[in-house]
Amino acid sequence: MTKLKHRLKDLIIEALNLEDVAPEDLADDEALMDSGLGLDSIDALELVVRVEKEFSIKIKNSEEAREALGSINTLATFIQSRQGEVA
Numbered sequence: 405m406t407k408l409k410h411r412l413k414d415l416i417i418e419a420l421n422l423e424d425v426a427p428e429d430l431a432d433d434e435a436l437m438d439s440g441l442g443l444d445s446i447d448a449l450e451l452v453v454r455v456e457k458e459f460s461i462k463i464k465n466s467e468e469a470r471e472a473l474g475s476i477n478t479l480a481t482f483i484q485s486r487q488g489e490v491a
């Protein structure tokens with residue numbers, strides 16, 4: 405597991421107060437929204453705010469957020485691409 409993916413898992417657990425979930429319980433390719441982890445729109449908004457702050461990136465709109473929050477893998481790829489734009 406990459407450091408970024410591990411940090412994302414910790415961030416998700418912390419931001420959403422998932423007390424009974426450990427980082428290793430979250431699969432890298434498991435859906436975060438809907439049928440996977442089951443985040444609702446409030447959870448997604450909270451996570452977007454935390455990700456933007458933690459990684460100094462901007463998620464432009466709800467469509468982009470939904471794509472980025474597809475899974476741990478898609479979120480990690482999104483963050484790396486955004487950080488690459490800044491660098």
